[in-house]
Amino acid sequence: MSERLRVGVIGCGGISRNHVSGYLTTGRYDVVALADLNESAMAEMDARFDLKTTHYTDARQMLDVEGLDVISICTWHAGHATWTIAAAARKPKAIICEKPMAEDLGRAEEMIVACRRNGVKLVIGHQRRFLPAYTMARDLIAKGAIGDVQMMICFGHDGLPNYSSHQTDMWRYLLGDDECEWVMGNLERKTERYERNTRIEDNAIGVFQFKCGARALLLSGVTPIVYQGAHIYGSAGMINLTTENLQLLNQDTKGLWETHEPAGKFFTVAEKGDRFEWVEGAAGQADELADWIEGKVDTHRNRGENGYKALEMLMAVYESARCHEKVILPLKTRLNPLDLMIDSGQLTIERPGRYDIRAFLLRGESMQSDNAS
Numbered sequence: 001m002s003e004r005l006r007v008g009v010i011g012c013g014g015i016s017r018n019h020v021s022g023y024l025t026t027g028r029y030d031v032v033a034l035a036d037l038n039e040s041a042m043a044e045m046d047a048r049f050d051l052k053t054t055h056y057t058d059a060r061q062m063l064d065v066e067g068l069d070v071i072s073i074c075t076w077h078a079g080h081a082t083w084t085i086a087a088a089a090r091k092p093k094a095i096i097c098e099k100p101m102a103e104d105l106g107r108a109e110e111m112i113v114a115c116r117r118n119g120v121k122l123v124i125g126h127q128r129r130f131l132p133a134y135t136m137a138r139d140l141i142a143k144g145a146i147g148d149v150q151m152m153i154c155f156g157h158d159g160l161p162n163y164s165s166h167q168t169d170m171w172r173y174l175l176g177d178d179e180c181e182w183v184m185g186n187l188e189r190k191t192e193r194y195e196r197n198t199r200i201e202d203n204a205i206g207v208f209q210f211k212c213g214a215r216a217l218l219l220s221g222v223t224p225i226v227y228q229g230a231h232i233y234g235s236a237g238m239i240n241l242t243t244e245n246l247q248l249l250n251q252d253t254k255g256l257w258e259t260h261e262p263a264g265k266f267f268t269v270a271e272k273g274d275r276f277e278w279v280e281g282a283a284g285q286a287d288e289l290a291d292w293i294e295g296k297v298d299t300h301r302n303r304g305e306n307g308y309k310a311l312e313m314l315m316a317v318y319e320s321a322r323c324h325e326k327v328i329l330p331l332k333t334r335l336n337p338l339d340l341m342i343d344s345g346q347l348t349i350e351r352p353g354r355y356d357i358r359a360f361l362l363r364g365e366s367m368q369s370d371n372a373s
């Protein structure tokens with residue numbers, strides 16, 4: 001009988017509820033401790049999941065006294081590296097850190113090094129790899145159901161690292177973790193736009209070439225349509241993928257769209273509706289982590305190295321805009337090229353006035369975030 005894993009969470013806002021829901025769904029974890037700057041965020045978590053946790057306003061104190069097996073890092077992006085490194089130094093069994101992995105590749109690499117050096121398993125929260133429609137699409141592609149993948153098209157918004165790290169990660173998942181060879185892209189930033197206190201662009205586009213010959217196109221903020229999923233065009237068929245279902249068209253379907261809504265390991269779309277992707281993704285991610293810790297699997301599909309590559313492809317779009325060139329991976333620039341463009345004056349603001357598209361998350365003074373319900 002496997003022992004239940006003791007979990008602590010750093011940052012008890014929106015996405016941390018998803019982590020806790022995932023841990024509890026698997027029945028393999030006990031959530032014992034929470035850390036947040038705001039006591040109200042921790043109290044809300046206990047109330048929501050009927051937990052009896054110990055609360056810490058100093059996360060390092062939690063790390064020092066609780067003897068945790070697994071730590072969730074759910075602060076804003078700029079805290080991901082700081083808290084992953086602090087947690088890794090205490091040698092837990094594993095860490096799940098949210099996406100985007102870090103604010104730049106240099107910091108992301110430090111996270112991998114800190115976890116490797118301390119023997120800690122690192123997972124980055126691209127939980128959509130656990131959606132059954134995504135896995136079905138990956139399996140169909142692997143067995144040649146649509147021939148060679150020629151183009152995958154995705155529609156994003158709200159900043160490349162924030163929204164589209166799920167999309168670059170998905171492409172690699174669909175292609176059996178194939179490597180991206182080069183990236184070319186461009187962006188616009190005429191306003192002083194931030195997302196969770198990191199600078200983001202107004203709009204961006206990127207083209208991505210993979211080793212297997214597949215290509216991908218990312219349109220971010222330039223179309224009215226935005227969703228997680230993709231149009232996938234192959235030499236012998238097509239797949240339309242969403243977080244809930246998959247449509248396939250090939251010779252076997254006689255040129256007609258055939259819709260599949262595969263069940264997850266824990267839930268079905270019929271039962272969870274638009275919550276499905278969140279609850280299924282989080283539970284799958286936590287479950288595979290417990291398997292990894294117990295040695296039932298050799299690795300985790302969301303291991304740190306994959307989170308790094310998802311971020312690298314987006315930093316390469318920024319780098320392409322900065323250097324006006326096709327960027328060959330691996331990317332050598334360790335700082336965030338968007339920040340470099342802004343700080344050097346290469347990218348100037350035409351409509352001044354800083355604003356944050358996640359301002360509604362602001363807490364403090366016992367104030368709840370707008371999306372606390």
Ligand SMILES: NC(=O)c1ccc[n+]([C@@H]2O[C@H](COP(=O)([O-])OP(=O)(O)OC[C@H]3O[C@@H](n4cnc5c(N)ncnc54)[C@H](O)[C@@H]3O)[C@@H](O)[C@H]2O)c1
Nearest residue numbers: 011012013014015035036037041074075076077098099361
């Ligand atoms: N995987 C996904 O699909 C997904 C979805 C949403 C958000 N996210 C990611 O999750 C992260 C958090 O986003 P969110 O929407 O949950 O934000 P949020 O503002 O709702 O929650 C962040 C929490 O961290 C706390 N915090 C800040 N500094 C802290 C510190 N030093 N110690 C302890 N707690 C601290 C804040 O008080 C807040 O409660 C972001 O990086 C975001 O990109 C991922």
